[in-house]
Amino acid sequence: MIMNHLKTAFAMSALGLLANTASAQQVPNATPDRPISSQDRFYTSDQFSNTVSVIDPSTNRLLGVIKLGDLTPANLSPLYKGQLLVHGMGFSPDGRTLAVISIGSNSVTFIDTATNAVKHTAYVGRSPHEAFFRPDGREVWVSVRGEDYIQVLDGKTFEPATRITVPNGPGMTIFSPDGKYGYVCSSFSPETVVIDTKAKKIVGRVAQASPFCPDIAATPDGRQVWLTLKDVGKVMVFDAKPPFAVLKTIDTGAITNHVNIARTSRGQFAYVTVGTQNIVKVFRTDTFEQVAAVPVGALPHGLWPSGDGTRIYVGLENGDGVAVIDTATNRLLTTIPIGQGPQGVAYVPGAVPSGDGMANLVPLDMASGKVQLTLSGQGQSQVTLFDQGQVQILQAAVAGLPSKQPFTLGLATKADGTGAIQPLAKFMTNPAGAAIVNAVGPIRQIVADAAPAERRYLVIRTGDPDSQGAVVQKQAH
Structure with missing residues (x-):
């Protein structure tokens, strides 16, 4: 009888272990x-x-x-x-x-x-x-x-x-x-x-x-x-x-x-x-x-x-x-x-x-080479420049903008983003007011490494590249 109880207990224990293993x-x-x-x-x-x-x-x-x-x-x-x-x-x-x-x-x-x-x-x-x-x-x-x-x-x-x-x-x-x-x-x-x-x-x-x-x-x-x-x-x-x-x-x-x-x-x-x-x-x-x-x-x-x-x-x-x-x-x-x-x-x-x-x-x-920047204003965007040798791939995770609207990411000569800009990418925000934006070029050299007189600033403005839209985000200093 004792042996039967032990066998039963062992069998139940084994089933429990199997169940635990199966559930994990x-x-x-x-x-x-x-x-x-x-x-x-x-x-x-x-x-x-x-x-x-x-x-x-x-x-x-x-x-x-x-x-x-x-x-x-x-x-x-x-x-x-x-x-x-x-x-x-x-x-x-x-x-x-x-x-x-x-x-x-x-x-x-x-x-x-x-x-x-x-x-x-x-x-x-x-x-x-x-x-x-x-x-x-x-x-x-x-x-x-x-x-x-x-x-x-x-x-x-x-x-x-x-x-x-x-x-x-x-x-x-x-x-x-x-x-x-x-x-x-x-x-x-x-x-x-x-x-x-x-x-x-x-x-x-x-x-x-x-x-x-x-x-x-x-x-x-x-x-x-x-x-x-x-x-x-x-x-x-x-x-x-x-x-x-x-x-x-x-x-x-x-x-x-x-x-x-x-x-x-x-x-x-x-x-x-x-x-x-x-x-x-x-x-x-x-x-x-x-x-x-x-x-x-x-x-x-x-x-x-x-x-x-x-x-x-x-x-x-x-x-x-x-x-x-x-x-x-x-x-x-x-x-x-x-x-x-x-x-x-x-x-x-x-x-x-x-x-x-x-x-x-x-x-x-x-x-392993990269530079990270932040654009702020209406919402905030994080930008990474991935070093490819002669050029960099730019990727911006844009957030906090109006949904389903056109914007332009570009380079401005003024720190406040006003004036003429050199367009890098046109994009449309998604329903959540965000976007992933990409561009390629020698960007690090002019936004991070350039002398003050030659430096450019990343900005996001409303509208198409050929318009003078309002500045919504600019590069943090």
């Missing part, structure tokens, strides 16, 4: 928790240096970068080799393959995580955005945002298999943990679709509150899907199962970039990057209550949990860095310097099964 999972493939180790890697897609930065999360140290393309102006010539605008990122369920999207060269580069070597490059349709492996590893789904389909690649050969037609401008696909559904949000159409991965047919539709969704995440418990709406500064949450009903829409802030989920000892939380506020907002997934806002640095973009959910790693698009958040306290632990303009990111547990994982990495080199 991170996205996207809902694998059991794995403590941070030197075998893990965190990767960022660096859009302006055309590199992949490789970090050892056990030491929070940059090991080096994988060079996929050249700096500007070399990539302004016909591009016969190398990749341009390295942007999106996904990885295989076994952690052995990284899939890297380059939106300017329409490619998916497959990298061996153990050796950092490129093992295949697949070319797809116009301006792909993200690529993710199905949880069983048999397929890779590429969101071809410049067109209206998902390009499905074979998960082993990486050759094209089929296409799935979706609403125009698919932004990203994420899968349910069991692999039954693929959730595809749109960047140009106000609709997310749910696809049966076996039948390759749309089985559900979710109306988006705006047309521009860049990022989507499924909770590891298989109950919810979260997506970001960058143009209106919101996140939406819908039921991961039929009828895929919308559960909540939350105002988060202008340039809401990415969302990801971490399951911790305190519960399951959604982490959302808010670009113009330089913070990561944290929400409970049961009550949707905001529990924290973590200052991280310039223009946070992609983010991903560690394999055990104890850390969130955040790419800082205008900060050339990775911010590391402790999920137990929701405090910033450290910031790691990386390549230029990180966009998509991935944390891959057990990426390097043996050895130091340093093969085929090169130093950061010029990609």
Whole structure:
């Protein structure tokens, strides 16, 4: 009798351990928790240096970068080799393959995580955005945002298999943990679709509150899907199962970039990057209550949990860095310097099964050079000049202006921004009164390094480049 009780108690204990292990999972493939180790890697897609930065999360140290393309102006010539605008990122369920999207060269580069070597490059349709492996590893789904389909690649050969037609401008696909559904949000159409991965047919539709969704995440418990709406500064949450009903829409802030989920000892939380506020907002997934806002640095973009959910790693698009958040306290632990303009990111547990994982990495080199400026007035904008050698890429995260209005970013001879200006870029603000604005040229030399008599000042004025619009923001001294 005593032995039977012991057997019963042992069996119940074992079931409890299995249940705990099964419930402690991170996205996207809902694998059991794995403590941070030197075998893990965190990767960022660096859009302006055309590199992949490789970090050892056990030491929070940059090991080096994988060079996929050249700096500007070399990539302004016909591009016969190398990749341009390295942007999106996904990885295989076994952690052995990284899939890297380059939106300017329409490619998916497959990298061996153990050796950092490129093992295949697949070319797809116009301006792909993200690529993710199905949880069983048999397929890779590429969101071809410049067109209206998902390009499905074979998960082993990486050759094209089929296409799935979706609403125009698919932004990203994420899968349910069991692999039954693929959730595809749109960047140009106000609709997310749910696809049966076996039948390759749309089985559900979710109306988006705006047309521009860049990022989507499924909770590891298989109950919810979260997506970001960058143009209106919101996140939406819908039921991961039929009828895929919308559960909540939350105002988060202008340039809401990415969302990801971490399951911790305190519960399951959604982490959302808010670009113009330089913070990561944290929400409970049961009550949707905001529990924290973590200052991280310039223009946070992609983010991903560690394999055990104890850390969130955040790419800082205008900060050339990775911010590391402790999920137990929701405090910033450290910031790691990386390549230029990180966009998509991935944390891959057990990426390097043996050895130091340093093969085929090169130093950061010029990609570490940047100058940061602030424009203030009506609202505030953060500007980063990414050094490319002869020239710089300028990227401004504009905020606080009237919505859906034309403006011009230019160089003024007067510090107050008045008088004639040399236009750099014309742009239109989104519904949240924000915009991401880009330009290329020898800008640092005249706004930061020039002698006083030759210096120019960055300004934003209303209207088109050929108009004498009012000054709304000017460079802080």
